[in-house]
Amino acid sequence: MAKQEKVRKRILVIGGDGIGPEVTRWGRRVLEAVAEKYGHEFIFEEGLMGHAAIEATGDPLPEDTLSKARQSDAILFGAIGHPKYDQDPGLKVRPEQGLLRIRKELGLYANLRPIKLFDELLAASSIKPEVLQGADILFFRELTGDVYFGEKKKAEDGSWASDLMIYHTYEVERIARRAFEAARQRRKTLCSVDKANVLESSRLWRATVQRIAADYPDVKCTHMFVDNAAMQLIRDPRQFDVILTANLFGDILTDEASQIAGSMGMLASASIGDGTGFYEPIHGSAPDIAGKGIANPLASILSVALMLQIGFQLQEEAEAVVRAVDQTLKAGYRTVDIADKHTPNHMMVGTDGMGQQIIRFLS
Ligand code: IPM
Ligand code: MG
Numbered sequence: 001m002a003k004q005e006k007v008r009k010r011i012l013v014i015g016g017d018g019i020g021p022e023v024t025r026w027g028r029r030v031l032e033a034v035a036e037k038y039g040h041e042f043i044f045e046e047g048l049m050g051h052a053a054i055e056a057t058g059d060p061l062p063e064d065t066l067s068k069a070r071q072s073d074a075i076l077f078g079a080i081g082h083p084k085y086d087q088d089p090g091l092k093v094r095p096e097q098g099l100l101r102i103r104k105e106l107g108l109y110a111n112l113r114p115i116k117l118f119d120e121l122l123a124a125s126s127i128k129p130e131v132l133q134g135a136d137i138l139f140f141r142e143l144t145g146d147v148y149f150g151e152k153k154k155a156e157d158g159s160w161a162s163d164l165m166i167y168h169t170y171e172v173e174r175i176a177r178r179a180f181e182a183a184r185q186r187r188k189t190l191c192s193v194d195k196a197n198v199l200e201s202s203r204l205w206r207a208t209v210q211r212i213a214a215d216y217p218d219v220k221c222t223h224m225f226v227d228n229a230a231m232q233l234i235r236d237p238r239q240f241d242v243i244l245t246a247n248l249f250g251d252i253l254t255d256e257a258s259q260i261a262g263s264m265g266m267l268a269s270a271s272i273g274d275g276t277g278f279y280e281p282i283h284g285s286a287p288d289i290a291g292k293g294i295a296n297p298l299a300s301i302l303s304v305a306l307m308l309q310i311g312f313q314l315q316e317e318a319e320a321v322v323r324a325v326d327q328t329l330k331a332g333y334r335t336v337d338i339a340d341k342h343t344p345n346h347m348m349v350g351t352d353g354m355g356q357q358i359i360r361f362l363s
C-alpha cells in the first residue's frame with residue numbers, strides 16, 4: 001500500500017443549538033480518532049452561531065465566527081433553531097439567519113445530500129423494505145439562491161407579504177455542472193426537479209440545465225415536476241441516481257427522502273462552493289430531545305466522513321468512518337430514532353454510547 005500523505009487542517013466546530021452541540025462533540029471525537037490513527041493534524045477552533053450566538057452576542061452569526069470560518073479548511077456544524085422563535089414569527093433577529101448568512105458569505109452554493117440506506121436499517125423506515133432495498137440517491141440542492149434569498153416585502157399594515165423566487169442562469173449553471181460531474185462518477189443518470197409548468201424561474205432553470213446537459217452526452221438527463229418527484233421518491237426511490245434541484249424544493253424533498261435512509265438522524269450533508277466546505281447533519285436542533293443524551297450522533301459522524309472525502313480528499317479515512325458506522329449497526333447498537341424491535345441482537349444506546357462504539361470500531 002502506498003504511504004499516505006499526512007495532512008494538516010484547520011477545522012471550525014460550530015455546535016449551534018438544541019442537540020447540535022451533543023452530536024457535534026462526537027463528530028469532533030471521530031476526527032480526533034482519525035487524526036491519531038492516520039497521523040494527520042487537525043487543529044480545532046470553536047464558534048457560535050444561531051440562538052446560542054444571539055444569547056451571547058445579539059448576532060446569529062458573530063464576526064468572530066465568520067472570520068474563523070474564512071480561515072478554516074472545513075467547518076463542522078451541528079444544528080440551528082429554538083422553539084422561542086417558532087412561537088413568535090414577529091421576532092426580527094432569528095437563529096436561522098446565521099446559517100443562511102454563512103452559506104451566502106462563504107458562497108456555499110451546492111448542498112450535497114447523499115441518501116443511502118444501511119442494510120441493517122431496512123426495518124427502521126416506515127417504507128416497505130422491498131421498495132427501499134438498493135436505493136442510493138445523491139441530491140444536489142442549490143443553496144444560495146431562490147426564494148430563500150430573493151427580496152422580501154411586507155405591507156405596512158400587515159395585510160400581505162411576499163418572497164421573491166428568483167434564479168440567475170449562472171447560479172443554475174454552476175451547480176448543474178457539479179451535478180453532472182458527480183453523475184459521471186455514479187450511474188450516469190441525472191433528474192432535474194422543477195415546477196416549469198407554473199414558474200418562470202423554473203423554466204429558466206430547465207432551459208439552463210438542458211443547455212448544460214449537452215456538454216455531458218454520456219449522462220442521461222431527465223426533468224420532473226416537483227409534485228411528481230415527491231410522489232416518485234416514495235413510490236420507487238430506486239429510479240433515481242443524482243437529483244438536481246432548487247433551494248426550496250431541495251429542502252423539502254431531502255427531508256422526505258430521509259425516510260428512505262431510515263431516519264433523519266442518519267443523514268449527512270456537505271455544502272460546497274469554491275472555498276471552505278461546510279459539513280452538517282440535515283436534521284434540525286430537535287429541542288424536544290435536547291439535553292437528554294438520546295440524539296443520534298451518526299449524521300454528524302457521517303458528515304465528518306463527507307468532510308474527509310470531499311474536503312480533504314482522504315478517501316481511505318472517509319471509508320473507515322463509514323465502515324465503523326456500518327459495523328456498529330451490524331453489532332446491533334441503536335439510538336431510539338433507529339430502534340427496531342425485530343433486530344434480534346439490538347442494544348439501545350444514547351448519544352455517548354453510540355459515539356463510543358464508533359470510536360471503538362474506528363481504532
Ligand atoms: C436545512 C434547514 C435550513 C434550510 C433551515 C434551518 C434554515 O432546514 O438545512 O435543510 O431551510 O435550509
Ligand atoms: Mg431543511
